[in-house]
Amino acid sequence: MEKIMVYKSTYKISSTNLTGTITKYEIDGNKLILNVNAKEKIIINYYFDTKKEKKFFEKNLNLGDIYYIEGTFKEPTNNTVPNLFNYKKYLYKIAVAHIPSAS
Numbered sequence: 128m129e130k131i132m133v134y135k136s137t138y139k140i141s142s143t144n145l146t147g148t149i150t151k152y153e154i155d156g157n158k159l160i161l162n163v164n165a166k167e168k169i170i171i172n173y174y175f176d177t178k179k180e181k182k183f184f185e186k187n188l189n190l191g192d193i194y195y196i197e198g199t200f201k202e203p204t205n206n207t208v209p210n211l212f213n214y215k216k217y218l219y220k221i222a223v224a225h226i227p228s229a230s
Contacts, residue, residue, distance in 0.1 A: 144197045145169065152188055159184055163196070168223050171196065 147165030154160075159181075161171040175181040203215040 143199055144195065146193065146195050149188065149190055149192045149194065151190070154181065154185060157181065159188075163194070168221065170218070170223055171198075 145163070145165040147163035147169060149161055150164050150168075151162035152160065157175045159171075159173040159175065161169075161173065163169045163171060175184070203218050205215050206213040
């Protein structure tokens with residue numbers, strides 16, 4: 128039987144904001160993926176509404192920038208198909224306990 132990893136977060140699911148430093152980012156199509164160091168590591172996925180918004184981030188986002196981010200957290204879910212990649216276990220291995228909830 129596989130050992131289940133548990134990472135204890137300092138954030139509560141009801142948390143609605145954080146301030147953190149951008150350590151890595153990637154823009155892929157209309158999606159922005161941010162790695163942020165706050166009280167702990169957070170991975171944020173954001174989807175651009177317009178091309179203008181995307182261009183703004185392409186021009187103004189820099190490593191080391193400090194951002195105030197509003198949203199809600201959720202616990203990642205386990206994979207629904209056995210023996211496939213488990214995103215929740217992957218996140219726990221890199222010490223990420225929460226992901227932003229889609230609004």
